[in-house]
Amino acid sequence: MELFDTATVLTRVLTSGVVMSIEKSDRELPGLERLLTKKTRRSKAVLLNSRTGAIHAALAGQGIGHGDSVALAEPDAETAAFLAWLGVRVTSYDEPAAYDYLALDPANADRLGELAAGATAPALVVDLTGLGFGPAAAVLTDDPKLWARAERLKIFGAYDLRTMWTQEEADADLVPGVQFNYRLSPLVAACVRMALTQAAQPQTAQPQTAQPRLAATSGANQS
Amino acid sequence: MITDFPNSPLPLPNPADLDDELAALGGAEIIPKALRRTLFPVITKEDVFNLMLAQRQAPEKVVADFAEAYRAYVGAGFALPTASGTSSLHMALVGAGVRPGDEVIVPAFTFIATAQAVVAAHAVPVFVDIDPVTYCMDPAAAAAAITERTRALMPVHVHGLPADVPALRALADRHGIALVEDASHAHSAKIGDRVAGSLGDAAGQSLMADKNFPLGGEGGIAFFAEEESYRRAVSYLARHGIDYGMSWVAAAFGSSQLKRLPYYDEIRARNAALLGDALRETGLFTPPHVPDGHVHAYNMYRLTLHPGAVGLDDLPVHAVKEAVHELLVAEGVPAREWQNTPIPCHLPFRHRDGFGNGYPFSLNPGAVRDHRPEDFPVTLGMLDSTLVLCRELRSPVEYERILRYADAFRKVARRPDAIRKLVQERDYVRPYEKAARLG
Numbered sequence: 001m002e003l004f005d006t007a008t009v010l011t012r013v014l015t016s017g018v019v020m021s022i023e024k025s026d027r028e029l030p031g032l033e034r035l036l037t038k039k040t041r042r043s044k045a046v047l048l049n050s051r052t053g054a055i056h057a058a059l060a061g062q063g064i065g066h067g068d069s070v071a072l073a074e075p076d077a078e079t080a081a082f083l084a085w086l087g088v089r090v091t092s093y094d095e096p097a098a099y100d101y102l103a104l105d106p107a108n109a110d111r112l113g114e115l116a117a118g119a120t121a122p123a124l125v126v127d128l129t130g131l132g133f134g135p136a137a138a139v140l141t142d143d144p145k146l147w148a149r150a151e152r153l154k155i156f157g158a159y160d161l162r163t164m165w166t167q168e169e170a171d172a173d174l175v176p177g178v179q180f181n182y183r184l185s186p187l188v189a190a191c192v193r194m195a196l197t198q199a200a201q202p203q204t205a206q207p208q209t210a211q212p213r214l215a216a217t218s219g220a221n222q223s
Numbered sequence: 224m225i226t227d228f229p230n231s232p233l234p235l236p237n238p239a240d241l242d243d244e245l246a247a248l249g250g251a252e253i254i255p256k257a258l259r260r261t262l263f264p265v266i267t268k269e270d271v272f273n274l275m276l277a278q279r280q281a282p283e284k285v286v287a288d289f290a291e292a293y294r295a296y297v298g299a300g301f302a303l304p305t306a307s308g309t310s311s312l313h314m315a316l317v318g319a320g321v322r323p324g325d326e327v328i329v330p331a332f333t334f335i336a337t338a339q340a341v342v343a344a345h346a347v348p349v350f351v352d353i354d355p356v357t358y359c360m361d362p363a364a365a366a367a368a369i370t371e372r373t374r375a376l377m378p379v380h381v382h383g384l385p386a387d388v389p390a391l392r393a394l395a396d397r398h399g400i401a402l403v404e405d406a407s408h409a410h411s412a413k414i415g416d417r418v419a420g421s422l423g424d425a426a427g428q429s430l431m432a433d434k435n436f437p438l439g440g441e442g443g444i445a446f447f448a449e450e451e452s453y454r455r456a457v458s459y460l461a462r463h464g465i466d467y468g469m470s471w472v473a474a475a476f477g478s479s480q481l482k483r484l485p486y487y488d489e490i491r492a493r494n495a496a497l498l499g500d501a502l503r504e505t506g507l508f509t510p511p512h513v514p515d516g517h518v519h520a521y522n523m524y525r526l527t528l529h530p531g532a533v534g535l536d537d538l539p540v541h542a543v544k545e546a547v548h549e550l551l552v553a554e555g556v557p558a559r560e561w562q563n564t565p566i567p568c569h570l571p572f573r574h575r576d577g578f579g580n581g582y583p584f585s586l587n588p589g590a591v592r593d594h595r596p597e598d599f600p601v602t603l604g605m606l607d608s609t610l611v612l613c614r615e616l617r618s619p620v621e622y623e624r625i626l627r628y629a630d631a632f633r634k635v636a637r638r639p640d641a642i643r644k645l646v647q648e649r650d651y652v653r654p655y656e657k658a659a660r661l662g
Binding site for chain 1: 262264266270271274275278279282306307308309310335336339342343431432433437438439440441442462463464465466467468469470471472473476570571574575576577578579580582661
């Protein structure tokens with residue numbers, strides 16, 4: 001993204017005065033969620049502040065936790081270390097994966113829809129860090145329960161502003177165990193949204209010399 | 224910038240307003256609805272300009288420059304910027320030497336992140352009651368909870384008042400365990416000349432945009448007294464492949480805001496003093512207690528009710544509080560409970576699923592308790608008898624607004640008859656009998 005465009009987006013959000021992720025009037029996070037669900041043709045999005053937060057949410061969203069085993073394509077060393085920290089063992093590299101993974105950068109951001117179309121796992125982890133605004137990621141899914149669990153993991157059990165901070169939970173399956181603050185900042189979300197929007201518009205995109213280098217993988221090659 | 228000032232100025236208070244009927248009973252509100260919005264954080268054209276400049280720098284340098292500037296301000300030995308307050312607390316615990324299965328003593332009254340950060344470190348939180356005056360961790364309760372597996376005390380500088388660090392430091396030293404501060408409410412808070420974050424072996428602090436010192440969204444920072452602790456935290460992240468990195472966007476905003484933090488601290492202190500004087504006059508309310516030598520940062524302002532002072536001592540204090548809460552909100556004062564249940568009684572610590580299948584609680588079953596609210600009587604008493612103001616003391620809360628808040632408290636305190644009538648009409652339950660809330 002051009003510096004001028006980033007400057008415009010940052011100025012627009014700062015002028016709105018809303019830079020906090022739990023602000024009722026924030027429009028940037030829902031805006032990025034809408035863009036990602038539209039492009040990936042998934043019904044739900046969870047925005048997170050890092051690649052590892054998204055992996056955690058993709059697994060916890062399926063009720064996969066410490067002591068459990070999953071199928072994944074062979075993870076890279078960093079991801080393997082993170083899975084070990086979560087206490088999740090990878091026991092199969094052949095079966096359908098627990099999540100699919102793709103990392104976006106300026107060279108392949110225009111292909112998000114195409115890359116997502118090849119993913120088949122219940123959760124699609126999209127690493128947005130390569131777009132250049134800091135650690136950022138998303139989990140896309142069609143499973144409302146996976147989405148609900150992932151939302152609760154990232155924000156202390158709260159999942160919307162109506163019930164925010166209420167720890168009472170009607171559905172015992174959704175009660176979170178460990179909780180993190182994996183929330184994404186609206187300013188980062190706004191920049192990511194602009195980068196993705198521009199990547200999908202050939203007339204404003206960067207020169208098309210870079211070759212797309214990533215396809216959707218199953219939990220592998222995540223550096 | 225539209226964010227520099229509110230849309231409409233508040234008029235100065237009129238002393239005659241205090242004689243009006245209460246707003247809840249049909250009178251005029253002290254602060255009309257159209258004038259109630261509190262903007263936060265303050266965003267200036269300099270903030271925008273500094274974010275523009277940051278675009279042209281390497282992201283790593285923007286984050287490192289921010290961390291170094293704030294470390295120097297706090298006076299801590301080493302700093303590790305992170306993505307959130309929770310992750311900063313996790314790193315502070317790891318840096319202080321907390322290992323899987325260890326026990327970490329935390330107060331029962333705090334934000335849930337304090338205890339969840341202990342779980343994130345694969346350790347077990349052990350909850351203790353608070354001091355009845357400061358509402359921070361009670362050193363005697365902490366002393367009683369220490370076992371052979373205790374690795375750290377983690378007091379919270381609740382609402383911005385530093386905990387009793389000298390007593391807790393002595394306790395930690397006596398047992399050879401670490402002192403880890405949760406300084407998430409306590410930006411610029413001090414004991415003597417030392418700033419919160421530099422008082423313990425390590426500290427974690429939230430910098431999310433609703434804190435006194437806001438970043439551009441979410442963020443946190445861990446502080447360490449010794450280089451060894453800092454290196455332990457950094458190597459932990461690398462060893463476990465965890466990305467807790469701070470965005471340069473958030474950091475650039477923080478660097479810009481840091482320059483104005485002392486100015487905003489002064490405004491909050493002025494507002495707190497002004498409101499405190501007004502509350503003391505009412506008899507019904509007292510402001511937060513600040514021990515000698517402590518500087519309160521007033522991220523929140525928890526005031527205590529004394530029903531006996533206005534002839535209401537025959538009523539349950541929690542019912543008086545609920546009635547006063549209703550009357551204040553009707554006048555335009557956004558008073559809140561901010562927590563209604565001890566943290567160990569929230570669902571995640573009743574279920575104790577942790578990372579799944581009970582880990583890490585399963586590492587140390589002897590440290591695990593099934594708590595009832597009554598196990599923390601001081602916390603319950605505090606929840607029964609206090610109300611909280613959150614953003615209401617901060618800049619850009621203007622002088623006129625603080626004067627009007629003070630008038631609203633005066634107006635309500637003058638009407639014990641209305642308070643009594645509400646208590647008789649309503650069926651108020653104790654705070655913890657409602658669904659547990661964090662904010």
